[in-house]
Structure formats: structure tokens, C-alpha cells
Amino acid sequence: MTATLPPVPEPFQLPFHYGALHQIGIDWLVDPEPVRKLLAQQHPDLTAATFEDGRALVSLNYQLYFAQYAFGGGTTQEIEFNVIAFPTREGDRLPRLTYAQYVQGWDQTKLLGIARLHVVCDNPFAIRAGKELYAEPKHPGWFEVGLPSLNGPVGETWTVQCKAATIGPDDTLEQHPRPLLDITAELDGLTSAAANSAPITGYGTDPEGRLLAGPMNVYQPYRWYDLSSSEHSARTRLTVHAPDDSLGHGIRTLLGDGTPAVGAWTYQSPPVAAHNRPYYLPTGPRP
Template identity: 25%
Template sequence: MSQASIPVMPPFNPPFWYGSFAGLWVYYAVDIDKLNSTLAGQSKSFRAFDFGEGKGLVNINFMTYAGHSGQNDPQAYIDILKPVDSGSKTFPPSLGVEASNECEFNIVCYPQARKPQVPFGLSVRDFIAGNDHTKTLGNYRMAVPCDDRIAVYWGANHFGENKVMTHPFLYNVPTLNNTPTAGSVGQTAWLFTVPGTVNEGFKFNSAQFTCDPFMFSLNLDCSNSPSFPCNASDVIDYSMLAGGASGTRPIGSRRNLFGSFVGHDFATTPARTAKLTIGNSTHPLVSIMNELLNPNPGPIAAQIFQSQPVIAESAPYYVDL
């Protein structure tokens, strides 16, 4: 079956190359009928995948990443907190190193047109491990709050993401650099708050990683939970994209993460901390999360991906002795 090509505006031609990436996927089991009803509000082309007993999955995918654009326009720094018009034909000026924080709220689903290939009977653990070899199951992006206006523009225009510009994210998450001195254990919890949109107010407490208004916050520490290696690439993302004579149509894209994931199954060992707080922002994502995750069912699994560093600079030493 032939498909019309999706036009891509030059000079930004996919793939988009991430220079670094740290990401967390936290999975919650939700009644399949609720998921399908929520999906139908945006698209009738997808169905939530039933992992058994009438339950499907949503996931919160927090990510912080950087890309090297090869261009640096001082105007980008001046505009950094301005709202972005994702429908504009003029793309925002570029930062030389594009630092982005975003958080997808996804429903794990499949395109109805590919139902004959769907691996029905797949367990949650198999899905987390990357054993959907058909790659028909993917994440439908119900909403993608993001604090980088360039990522908002390109994501909405070229990948069909339901993306919205927010105030800066607040977070304290594990990285190699987030380690106290004297050999103490570093940050183990993924603690982050997704703020309201740039059209809302913004009062923040950087010491507590909180703000008002906000969409939601999550404090997840699963360092006590046994882990296992995962091969989840390609990560399949689903969206709706308008363009051409065909109008709005369902699209998919693939993210290849060059390395192994770390998986956590909370069925036997729940996470040490798993506190999800749904916020007070006026953005529709808050209503969607209240519908699907209130009362909070608690996470059933998680995945983590940390890209490897490319350079390490050791501590300085005295050379005059």
C-alpha cells in the first residue's frame, strides 16, 4: 500500500540526532475502556493494547537531552521564554547546543490498520524488555509539555506531537555529575515537576523543585528494585499530523537509543518512593491525568536510559611541587 510522503521543511531534515539523553518511563495499569475513550478524543485510528484482565498501560516519559544544531543565533537566548507559534512557517532561531526538557504522557496502543500484526498476549514485562518484535505497539502522545521553544516548534510541525511550551522544568535526577563529595551515594530518585504553560503564572521554589501552577510532579526512587537489561529500541511514537491533500492522518516515528535500557518490574519489589501528584494547571493534560490516574494506581514498571558520556575531565592537581 502506497503512502504519501510527509514534507519536511529544510534545513532541518530528520533524523534528529541527540547529543545526550537521560530518560525515565514510568508505567501505570489503567482500564482499557478508559484508555480507548481517551484516545478517541484525539484519534479513532488507534486502540489501546490489552495486556490482560482488561488493563492497558499509560506511561510518563520524562526526558532531558541536548542536540548540537551547528548554528548559534543570539536571538535564541533573547527569546528563550517567549511563547512559540508552532503554526508559523518561520522557525525559531537556533541555539548552538539545544538543551530540552520535556515529558510525554502516553497511551500504549497500536494502529487499527495494523491489527493483524499486533502481538496479542504479550505481557507487560515482555513489552518492557523489548520483545514486541513487530514494533506495532507504540506510545500515542496525548500531550507533551516542553520548556524549549525550538523543540516545541519542530516536534509539533514535523512529528505531529501534541506539544506545548511551558515554563522551565524543575528537577533533581540521577546523573554522573549529580553526586556529593566524599564518595557519598549520588541522587537516586527521579524528582521532577512539570510546570504550567508560558501563558500561565509561574511561582517557583528551586530548592524544593516545586512551582505553581503545575501540571504534575513525580518522585520515583526505584533504586531498591531489582533491575534487568532491556532492548526497547526502536521506541515507537504515534501522533496525528496535518498536511497535504489527505488532511490529518496518523503517523509513527522511531527513536533508536544507542545502548541498553534498565528495566524495573514492581510486581515483586515496589519502588521505595513512587509519589505522583496531579497539579492545578489549566492545561487539558491535568484533566486527562485525573480521569486516568485518580485515584493513583501506583506504577507497575519503569525503564531508564542514560546515554554514555563522551569525555571525562579528572580533578585538577598541583604542578608546582
């Protein structure tokens, strides 16, 4: 049987090229049973991967990205809540890995991918693209953030506040003050390891129940921070403000209260130009 490719509806065009990407992900190893139940509801043809002590891996990642189009440019922010999973029919092809090996890119089959449970995004066009192209469970929200930046104070602390939103007339984002969740990652002073984990396979299940896989290439390594030691347990904090919201309920179901993160990973696009400090020129006649 010849496989067919999913359609690319107008006005979208693939691949989608990122002009710049700034991203942080936080990982937790958790009890696999709640993960399996939630995964079966949304992605019945995926199986949750297991790592140390048979635990499943859950990840939250925030992205800020820029894209250049024929008509100009646009920025997008989003948060993904994911389970690391693989297609059930392909389970016999997978290597047995620890969490550290997985996050540093040892799975060259790229079958270990992110099964998206919830995606919150501040760009209505990107929400539509995620749903129609990749079967992402994508919903509106908006963000207030503090990020490491060459244009800001020295440091490696990330803070992300995600708040509720709706899509109004003419595909405009209508922001609401209701907070959904807060994320903090204090990575200052830690040594990172280069993680060659791309391409990252993202899984979705469309309304007809078909399983989709969409790879994302990132052209430089990620930076991975090992947080498994107890001395790092306070470096990341996750606060759910809307526990009855579907995203909040899913997070609390899988993470419970106070589960420590085992790792964090970041990516920040390198600058392409710098406008330097000005200097004074002498004026008037030469002496």
C-alpha cells in the same frame, strides 16, 4: 497505491540526532474503557493495547536531551503522557504479550507504540518541530529536576516538577510559577533488567486526520525496574496540581487516585570525557 512520506518543512532536517539523552518513564496498567474513549478523540485510527487482565497501559516519561547544531548546541526538557497503542488495521500482526515482555522489547513488529496525548516542553523550537514533523500535541512548560548524575550524590532517585509556561515574543519561553505536576521515582537499591525496546514507535494524528508513525532509535538498552510487587508501591509518586488543565484532567481520568505503577525505565547517556582532579607539582629548585 504508493504511500507518500510526510513533508519535512524548513528549517528542519531528519533524522534528528541526539547528542545526549537522559530519560525516565513510569508505567501504569489501568481500566481500558477511559483509555479507549480518550484515544478515540485524539487518534481515531489507533487501538489501545491490552495486557494483564485486559488492562491498558499508560505511561509518563521525562526527557532531558542535548543536540548539537551548526550554530552551536541546545538543551531541551519535556514530559510525554502516552497510551500504548497500535494501528487498528494492523491488529492481526501483533503478538500477545505481558507488560514485562512488552517493556523489554519482545514486540519486534514495533507496532506497539506510544500514542501521545499530551507533551509539555521547554524549548519553543522543539515544540514547533514536534508539531510540524510528528503531529505531537506539544505545549510549553518548564521544569525543576533532580536526577541521578555522575556529577552529584550517589543514588537513583528522580524528581521532576513541571510548571506552566507560554511562548512570548520572538519565540521566547515565558515561565509561570503555576505547578502542573510532580513526579518522583525512588529506584535506589533495585536491580534493573536490560530492556532492548528501541526503536520506539511514536504515533501522531495530524490536523487532516492522517496517522503518522515516527521511530526513535536509542543506541544502548534501557534499564527496566519491575515495580509490580506491593512492596514497591510507594517508590513512585505522581501529584497533579492542575486537575482542570487538559494534561491534569487526562491523567486523573486515566489513572484515578492512587493507581500504583507497575514499572519504571531509565536511560542515561554514557559520559564521553572526564576532567580529572588536579594535583600539585613541585616548584622551586631541585634539592
